[in-house]
Amino acid sequence: MADRYQLPRGTFDVLPDESNARARIERSAGQLFARAGFERITTPAFEETALFERGVGRSTDIVQKEMFTFDDKGGRSITLRPEGTAPICRAYVEHGMKKLAQPVRLYYIGPFFRHERPQAGRYRQFNQIGAETIGTDSPMADAELIIMLDELFARLRISGVRLRLGSLGSLETRHGYRERLVAYLRRHKAQLSDDVRRRIDLNPLRAFDSDDPGTRRVMQNAPLLVDSLDSDDATHFGEVCSMLDEAGVRYDIDPTLVRGLDYYTRTVFSFVSAKLGAQSEIGGGGRYDGLIEQLGGGATPAAGWAIGVERVLLAMGRPVRLSRRLVVFVAVANDRDRRGAFRLAAQLRRTGITTQIDLGGRSLKGQFRHAERIGARFIFTLEESGEVSLRDRRSGESHQVDLTPFEEEPKELRKYLRDLSHSG
Numbered sequence: 001m002a003d004r005y006q007l008p009r010g011t012f013d014v015l016p017d018e019s020n021a022r023a024r025i026e027r028s029a030g031q032l033f034a035r036a037g038f039e040r041i042t043t044p045a046f047e048e049t050a051l052f053e054r055g056v057g058r059s060t061d062i063v064q065k066e067m068f069t070f071d072d073k074g075g076r077s078i079t080l081r082p083e084g085t086a087p088i089c090r091a092y093v094e095h096g097m098k099k100l101a102q103p104v105r106l107y108y109i110g111p112f113f114r115h116e117r118p119q120a121g122r123y124r125q126f127n128q129i130g131a132e133t134i135g136t137d138s139p140m141a142d143a144e145l146i147i148m149l150d151e152l153f154a155r156l157r158i159s160g161v162r163l164r165l166g167s168l169g170s171l172e173t174r175h176g177y178r179e180r181l182v183a184y185l186r187r188h189k190a191q192l193s194d195d196v197r198r199r200i201d202l203n204p205l206r207a208f209d210s211d212d213p214g215t216r217r218v219m220q221n222a223p224l225l226v227d228s229l230d231s232d233d234a235t236h237f238g239e240v241c242s243m244l245d246e247a248g249v250r251y252d253i254d255p256t257l258v259r260g261l262d263y264y265t266r267t268v269f270s271f272v273s274a275k276l277g278a279q280s281e282i283g284g285g286g287r288y289d290g291l292i293e294q295l296g297g298g299a300t301p302a303a304g305w306a307i308g309v310e311r312v313l314l315a316m317g318r319p320v321r322l323s324r325r326l327v328v329f330v331a332v333a334n335d336r337d338r339r340g341a342f343r344l345a346a347q348l349r350r351t352g353i354t355t356q357i358d359l360g361g362r363s364l365k366g367q368f369r370h371a372e373r374i375g376a377r378f379i380f381t382l383e384e385s386g387e388v389s390l391r392d393r394r395s396g397e398s399h400q401v402d403l404t405p406f407e408e409e410p411k412e413l414r415k416y417l418r419d420l421s422h423s424g
């Protein structure tokens with residue numbers, strides 16, 4: 001017997017029913033983006049490896065263990081993109097977008113790749129919708145981004161989402177804080193988990209994320225970054241908070257909020273849902289004022305977020321209602337009329353009506369059964385007599401129709417069917 005193939009680990013097929021739910025999320029996000037002046041950008045699914053090493057940071061889990069990296073045939077190191085912000089900053093610099101009116105507001109939708117241990121809500125190929133506002137350090141940009149995401153969740157009727165908000169300060173503040181934190185962790189080395197101890201120098205902030213009980217106890221008294229913010233950073237953070245207050249967006253200030261990417265400065269945030277279990281973050285982001293400069297551009301402040309589409313689907317927690325599209329079926333009583341049915345179906349499709357015909361040589365009864373299975377509302381039947389009948393499957397009513405007037409005005413046929421469908 002021939003081998004059967006299966007999905008690669010950590011991946012999934014999106015079947016038609018779920019495609020509808022995804023399309024709805026993308027549509028809602030697209031509308032919000034358009035209203036706030038965000039334009040779509042699409043970058044390649046892979047980039048030069050060094051972009052992520054520099055941008056995301058060598059000490060992060062993403063770069064250390066989760067990237068799909070390989071050499072291409074020319075011996076260049078290539079990585080399937082694990083996230084979208086570094087590629088967008090690369091594009092901003094490469095296309096000289098600093099010459100455009102600032103800030104530049106961009107959004108993206110597409111697949112991302114991380115070699116993580118798969119579980120519910122965590123995949124090796126997943127989809128993100130993301131937004132980036134590049135070229136301003138105004139706290140209004142941070143607030144605008146957060147409010148937009150909050151509104152997206154409301155539109156998708158996702159309830160029970162909590163917003164965690166923090167500030168990491170500037171790179172210098174973080175540097176000074178980091179030294180103090182490393183010293184504190186060293187003093188309590190004996191109580192820390194092996195993993196945290198091993199990475200004290202590489203990534204001390206991750207100690208706040210640890211599940212290990214000993215580490216958690218130590219972290220309760222660890223110095224906090226929010227207490228080290230300089231006055232500019234503190235003012236910036238205060239303004240973000242007050243704009244969220246004004247917009248009625250609720251948040252919890254979380255001084256221990258750290259994110260798995262190194263580029264963040266000042267505001268960081270994370271939307272979490274209890275419905276999601278271990279992988280509770282639906283989306284998150286923050287400000288990354290140093291990234292573009294680090295990637296070879298001029299000093300350019302920026303902020304953004306990304307949501308995981310699969311996690312949004314989980315948080316929605318119910319199948320999205322399928323759009324109730326009007327479907328028409330064209331049946332034939334006599335095989336010799338199949339070309340006529342084909343022509344009528346093509347005509348209906350041109351007017352924008354979803355139309356199906358039988359491709360399998362079914363009997364008339366078989367065609368009716370098929371029309372029912374695909375959820376057709378109306379059935380045109382080319383009868384033996386040469387006449388055409390139209391049956392409304394909902395009301396069960398059937399009548400003869402003369403299609404000749406519609407040949408001149410095909411749009412009228414669409415209107416005719418729409419009117420019938422509303423009256424029934």
Ligand code: HAM
Binds near residue numbers: 083
């Ligand atoms: P991130 O937190 O790494 O941020 O990812 C954003 C979202 O992608 C997460 O909140 C989660 O919903 C989803 N996600 C991440 N990994 C997986 C996975 N393995 N399976 C399923 N979903 C996943 C970023 O990527 C930043 N680029 C966000 C950003 C934009 N910051 C500023 N601008």
